[in-house]
Amino acid sequence: MPKKECEKEMSAKSRRSRTIHLKLGRMKTMLNVAVIGLGTMGNVHVEAWSRISDVNVAAVSALDREKTEAVASQYGAKPYSQLEALLEQPDIDLVDICLPTYLHKQFVTKAAEAGKHIICEKPLGLDVKEAQEMIDVCEQNGVELYAAQVVRFFPEYVNAREQVKKGKIGKPGIVRLSRGGPFPRAWENWYADEKKSGGLILDMMIHDFDWLRWTFGEVERVMARRVVRSEGTNPLEYVLVTLRTEDGTIAHVEGTWAHPSFRTSFEIAGDKGMIVHDSRDSAPLSLHLRAHEDKGADQGVAVPESPLHKDPYQRQLEHFSRCLMTGARPIVTAYDALKAVEISQAALKSASFGKPVEIGKHEVN
Amino acid sequence: MNIGIISFAHMHANSYAKHLHRHPEAELTAIWDDDPSRGQRASDAFGARYYDDLDQFLHSDVDAVLVCSENAKHRDHVVKASQAGKHVLCEKPIATEIRDAEEMIDSCREHGVILQIAYPVRFAPSVERVRDMVQNGELGDILAINGTNHGQMPGGWFVQKEMSGGGAATDHIVHVMDLVRWMLNDEVKSVYAEMGTRFYDIDVEDCGIVSLEMESGTIVTIDPSWSRPKTFPMWGGVKMEMVGTKGTLSVDVFKQSVLYFNDRDGKVQQLPWAEDMDKRLIDDFLDCIKHNRAPFITGEDGLRTLEVVKAAYESHESKKVVQLTRR
Numbered sequence: 001m002p003k004k005e006c007e008k009e010m011s012a013k014s015r016r017s018r019t020i021h022l023k024l025g026r027m028k029t030m031l032n033v034a035v036i037g038l039g040t041m042g043n044v045h046v047e048a049w050s051r052i053s054d055v056n057v058a059a060v061s062a063l064d065r066e067k068t069e070a071v072a073s074q075y076g077a078k079p080y081s082q083l084e085a086l087l088e089q090p091d092i093d094l095v096d097i098c099l100p101t102y103l104h105k106q107f108v109t110k111a112a113e114a115g116k117h118i119i120c121e122k123p124l125g126l127d128v129k130e131a132q133e134m135i136d137v138c139e140q141n142g143v144e145l146y147a148a149q150v151v152r153f154f155p156e157y158v159n160a161r162e163q164v165k166k167g168k169i170g171k172p173g174i175v176r177l178s179r180g181g182p183f184p185r186a187w188e189n190w191y192a193d194e195k196k197s198g199g200l201i202l203d204m205m206i207h208d209f210d211w212l213r214w215t216f217g218e219v220e221r222v223m224a225r226r227v228v229r230s231e232g233t234n235p236l237e238y239v240l241v242t243l244r245t246e247d248g249t250i251a252h253v254e255g256t257w258a259h260p261s262f263r264t265s266f267e268i269a270g271d272k273g274m275i276v277h278d279s280r281d282s283a284p285l286s287l288h289l290r291a292h293e294d295k296g297a298d299q300g301v302a303v304p305e306s307p308l309h310k311d312p313y314q315r316q317l318e319h320f321s322r323c324l325m326t327g328a329r330p331i332v333t334a335y336d337a338l339k340a341v342e343i344s345q346a347a348l349k350s351a352s353f354g355k356p357v358e359i360g361k362h363e364v365n
Numbered sequence: 366m367n368i369g370i371i372s373f374a375h376m377h378a379n380s381y382a383k384h385l386h387r388h389p390e391a392e393l394t395a396i397w398d399d400d401p402s403r404g405q406r407a408s409d410a411f412g413a414r415y416y417d418d419l420d421q422f423l424h425s426d427v428d429a430v431l432v433c434s435e436n437a438k439h440r441d442h443v444v445k446a447s448q449a450g451k452h453v454l455c456e457k458p459i460a461t462e463i464r465d466a467e468e469m470i471d472s473c474r475e476h477g478v479i480l481q482i483a484y485p486v487r488f489a490p491s492v493e494r495v496r497d498m499v500q501n502g503e504l505g506d507i508l509a510i511n512g513t514n515h516g517q518m519p520g521g522w523f524v525q526k527e528m529s530g531g532g533a534a535t536d537h538i539v540h541v542m543d544l545v546r547w548m549l550n551d552e553v554k555s556v557y558a559e560m561g562t563r564f565y566d567i568d569v570e571d572c573g574i575v576s577l578e579m580e581s582g583t584i585v586t587i588d589p590s591w592s593r594p595k596t597f598p599m600w601g602g603v604k605m606e607m608v609g610t611k612g613t614l615s616v617d618v619f620k621q622s623v624l625y626f627n628d629r630d631g632k633v634q635q636l637p638w639a640e641d642m643d644k645r646l647i648d649d650f651l652d653c654i655k656h657n658r659a660p661f662i663t664g665e666d667g668l669r670t671l672e673v674v675k676a677a678y679e680s681h682e683s684k685k686v687v688q689l690t691r692r
Contacts, residue, residue, distance in 0.1 A: 173563030173572045174590050223557045223576050225584035227508040238509045238608045240586045242574045250559045252574045258608050269592040271564045
C-alpha cells in the first residue's frame with residue numbers, strides 16, 4: 001500500500017526536481033541507525049527500531065550519560081556522548097533525531113554534512129525558514145530527510161482519510177479535530193518555553209494540521225484563539241483554530257494541554273455522511289488496578305496507547321527505512337512537514353494578532 | 366390565564382400548545398395563523414378558536430401570546446401584540462434585523478408588557494447545574510468554551526432568507542451564545558466566522574464556525590452547522606467543552622436518551638428521557654405573568670445574541686474580525 005501511494009505521488013509531483021541519492025552503495029540488507037536524544041520520543045523510537053527486522057540500532061546518544069549507557073546496553077547499541085564521534089562512524093546509515101524542536105536544525109545540519117540520511121521528529125523546524133534550510137542542506141549533501149509526522153501512520157487517521165478519498169462522506173463540509181491532554185513535562189520543561197517548542201500550536205496541533213492538509217488539500221486561511229497560563233506549578237494551554245481549505249471545507253481544530261488525560265477525536269461531516277471517532281471510545285482494554293503508586297511529578301510526554309500488533313511508530317520507522325532502501329517516496333515528505341509548520345506559524349500569528357491569516361499559494365518545489 | 370399562539374410556522378408551537386393544554390392555570394384559547402389550513406389543523410388538535418384576522422385575535426381575551434411565526438415576521442407580530450396590551454413569549458431568534466429587535470423591546474416596554482425570548486436550553490437541568498458550578502467558582506475562571514449546536518436541515522421557510530434571515534448561523538448560533546452570555550455574565554468583544562453551503566442545495570448557509578472573544582478574554586467557538594446526516598439517530602444536540610483555571614467540564618445537554626435499534630423502521634434512534642425544557646420555559650413565562658415579574662430571558666438577551674449573528678455574517682463576508690459595540 002505505501003509503495004502504491006509513493007508511486008502516485010511521484011507521478012503527480014513529477015515536476016518537482018527532487019533527485020534521490022542513495023549513498024547505500026551496494027544492495028544492503030541491514031540498515032544501521034543511530035538514535036539521538038533519549039527523552040520520551042527517543043525511547044519510543046529505539047523500542048520501535050528494535051522490532052524492525054532489517055534495521056540495527058547501532059548507536060544511541062544523549063546528554064544523560066547514565067541513560068545513554070543503560071539504553072545502549074539494553075538494545076545492544078554503542079553509546080556516544082559526542083555527536084561528532086557518532087557521525088564519524090562510516091557504518092551508520094541513518095540518524096534518527098529525537099531532540100527538542102529548537103535543536104532540530106543544528107543536528108540535522110551536522111548529520112547532513114556528515115553524509116547521513118536523517119529522520120527528524122516533528123515539528124520539522126521552529127519556522128518555515130528553518131525547515132527550508134534543513135531541506136536545502138540535506139539536498140545539497142545528497143541525503144534523505146524524513147519527517148516523523150506520525151499521525152499519518154495511526155490506523156484510525158489513515159482509515160478516515162481513505163473513506164474521505166473514496167467518497168464515503170461525499171463533499172466535505174465541516175471537519176472537527178481534537179487532540180491533547182495534560183501539560184507535558186519534560187527535560188528542562190522545554191515545552192513551556194515557546195521559543196524552544198512553539199507551544200501547543202507548533203508542537204501538537206501540527207499533527208492535525210498535517211492530516212487536514214493530507215486529506216483535504218492546501219489550507220487557505222487560519223483564525224486561531226489561544227489561552228495560556230504558564231505561571232505556577234499548574235500550567236495550561238488551550239487553543240481553538242478555525243481553518244478554511246482551498247476546496248471550501250471548513251475545519252475546527254481543538255488543541256489542549258489542559259485536560260487530565262490524553263485523547264484524540266475527529267468528526268468529518270459531508271453531504272453524503274459523517275465519520276466520527278473518539279480515542280476514549282475505541283480502546284479494547286480498560287484496566288483499573290486496586291492500589292497504585294502515585295507517579296512522580298515528572299510524568300513525561302503523553303504518548304497515545306495503541307493496542308496493535310504493529311504500533312504507528314513502528315509502522316512509520318519501517319516505512320522510512322523501506323523508502324530509504326528502495327528509493328521510494330515516503331507518504332509524508334519533508335516538504336509536507338514544512339507546509340505543516342507553515343500552518344502552525346499562521347495559527348500562532350493569528351492568535352497573537354487576533355486576526356485571520358492567509359496562507360500564500362503553495363509554490364511547487 | 367388565557368393564552369394565544371401567533372402562527373404554527375415554527376414546530377415548537379406544537380410543543381408549547383401541548384404544555385399549555387396541560388397547565389392547570391392556563392388555557393390555549395386562541396390561534397392565529399396566516400396559513401389557514403395549518404391554523405385550522407392546530408385549532409382542531411388543541412381545541413382553541415382559530416382566527417384568520419390578527420386584530421380580532423389580539424382583541425380576544427388572551428392575556429399573553431406566544432409568537433412562533435417566521436423570523437422575519439416576529440417584529441410585526443410582537444409590536445402589534447404589545448400595542449394590544451398582551452404579554453409576549455417570542456421564538457428565537459428575536460428578529461432578523463437589529464432595528465426590528467430594538468423596536469420590539471421598546472414597544473413592549475412602552476406598553477408595559479413582558480417580552481420573554483424562547484431560549485429553552487437554559488431550563489435543561491444539566492445546563493442549570495453548569496451555570497451554578499461556573500458561578501460558584503468551581504471551575505475557576507472560565508478560559509475557553511468549545512460549543513456546538515448541531516442539527517439537521519429543517520427546510521421550508523428556514524432556508525428562505527426573506528423569511529428566516531439566514532440559514533444555520535441564524536438558527537443555531539443563538540442557543541449556545543445565549544448560554545455563554547448567561548453563564549459567564551459577559552458580552553462578546555469580537556467575532557470571526559467562516560460559513561459555507563456544503564451539505565445542501567439551498568440559498569442560505571448550512572454550516573460554519575464562529576470564533577469569539579468575550580470582553581473578559583474568554584475564547585469561544587460555536588459550530589451551528591446543519592451537519593447531522595439523515596441517518597443520525599438524533600436531531601442534533603448542544604455540547605460544550607469548557608476549560609477553567611481549576612478544571613475542565615464536558616457538557617452534552619441532550620445525552621439523556623436511550624439508544625433504540627429500530628428494526629421495524631430500519632434505523633437507529635436516540636429516544637430522550639430528559640425532562641422537557643419547553644414545559645419549564647412555558648411554566649416560567651406563565652409565572653412571570655401571574656406574579657407580574659420581570660422575565661427571566663429578556664428582549665435584550667435576544668438582541669445581544671442577534672448582534673453576534675449579524676456580526677458573524679459580516680465577518681464571513683469581509684473575512685475580517687468584527688469588533689462588537691453595544692448601545
